[in-house]
Amino acid sequence: MSITTVIDTPEAASQRAKANSMISPRFYTTDFAAMDRLDVSSVRAEWDKMMLEYEGDNNHDHFQRDPGFGAEIHDMSPELKQEFLDFLVSSLTSEFSGQILYNEIRKNINNPDIKALMGFMARDESRHSGFINQSLRDYGLAVDLGDLKKTKAYTYFKPKYIFYATYLSEKIGYARYITIFRQLEKNPDKRFHPIFKWFERWCNDEFRHGESFALIMRANPKLLTGLNVYWIRFFLVAVYATMYVRDHTRPQLHVAMGLDPKEYDYTVFRITTEITKQVFPISLDTDHPSFRAGLERLHQISDNIAAAKARGGLVGLAKQGIWAAAGLATFTRLYFFPVKHHALPAEIRMVPAW
Ligand SMILES: [Fe+2]
Numbered sequence: 606m607s608i609t610t611v612i613d614t615p616e617a618a619s620q621r622a623k624a625n626s627m628i629s630p631r632f633y634t635t636d637f638a639a640m641d642r643l644d645v646s647s648v649r650a651e652w653d654k655m656m657l658e659y660e661g662d663n664n665h666d667h668f669q670r671d672p673g674f675g676a677e678i679h680d681m682s683p684e685l686k687q688e689f690l691d692f693l694v695s696s697l698t699s700e701f702s703g704q705i706l707y708n709e710i711r712k713n714i715n716n717p718d719i720k721a722l723m724g725f726m727a728r729d730e731s732r733h734s735g736f737i738n739q740s741l742r743d744y745g746l747a748v749d750l751g752d753l754k755k756t757k758a759y760t761y762f763k764p765k766y767i768f769y770a771t772y773l774s775e776k777i778g779y780a781r782y783i784t785i786f787r788q789l790e791k792n793p794d795k796r797f798h799p800i801f802k803w804f805e806r807w808c809n810d811e812f813r814h815g816e817s818f819a820l821i822m823r824a825n826p827k828l829l830t831g832l833n834v835y836w837i838r839f840f841l842v843a844v845y846a847t848m849y850v851r852d853h854t855r856p857q858l859h860v861a862m863g864l865d866p867k868e869y870d871y872t873v874f875r876i877t878t879e880i881t882k883q884v885f886p887i888s889l890d891t892d893h894p895s896f897r898a899g900l901e902r903l904h905q906i907s908d909n910i911a912a913a914k915a916r917g918g919l920v921g922l923a924k925q926g927i928w929a930a931a932g933l934a935t936f937t938r939l940y941f942f943p944v945k946h947h948a949l950p951a952e953i954r955m956v957p958a959w
Pocket residue numbers: 700703729730733810811
């Protein structure tokens with residue numbers, strides 16, 4: 606699938622951020638009263654240690670540009686520039702989504718543990734979104750975040766779905782940022798924009814956000830057993846498949862960084878799977894050839910849907926329907942593909958060692 610509308614004005618950037626397609630980042634709202642009732646006392650020692658790290662705020666001075674920032678922005682071909690802008694807008698939307706959700710939870714609850722946590726995470730995400738928006742501003746394409754907050758659609762998720770989805774997106778965000786950082790650390794000639802230099806310390810924030818949700822879920826073990834394991838499985842397949850399809854919409858971005866999108870995605874999946882063993886009793890067999898074939902088929906189907914949309918008319922509409930059904934069937938097969946089972950470790954916290 607290629608990117609169809611061009612990001613060449615702030616309005617176009619905002620439109621991209623507002624889009625609610627299958628693969629675009631969403632905004633969430635939840636049940637605040639249920640969030641208020643959360644109890645983390647069974648993981649108190651690990652929780653308090655984590656809160657001290659948040660208070661220590663070792664990234665407080667990180668999200669500032671150095672004077673040479675602008676000089677390190679390379680010239681880009683129009684195709685690369687569009688994919689890079691799409692990457693920035695999509696990353697900005699994800700960061701801002703976390704910022705809004707964490708901030709809304711903080712404002713609507715009294716539970717001191719969860720309120721303090723949400724305040725720290727919202728602080729981090731606002732730095733992240735602000736930092737990305739500065740790079741969009743360089744091109745005159747900054748997104749009006751106040752307007753985005755008011756006008757983008759919100760999806761309601763029960764707290765447990767927020768935990769599964771947000772835990773995964775924080776950990777996968779860590780794995781994505783660190784994989785890009787390590788690649789460009791080895792190949793500095795491929796670092797075509799200085800923002801990638803910030804990813805190492807940045808991704809430690811995401812790692813810690815994921816740790817917070819891991820502790821919340823481990824403190825409430827019902828979330829990780831019984832029928833809920835089917836929900837965990839659903840979110841794993843949905844998040845991995847979305848990432849795979851989305852990354853394949855940006856071929857030039859990966860070429861520029863010297864990454865093959867498939868290899869990059871499988872590296873990210875392996876890291877994420879290693880981490881999620883701290884909390885999820887199952888993991889996906891992403892290195893199995895049949896599982897990989899299913900992801901590749903989803904990617905092809907998504908290309909076909911985009912082509913049918915572009916064709917328009919009744920035939921285009923009919924084709925879209927047919928490919929959507931094929932996508933659902935493929936997703937279902939991926940969902941039922943055998944998973945690996947694990948016992949959960951006694952010590953929950955992990956260190957970002959990648
Ligand atoms: Fe973030």
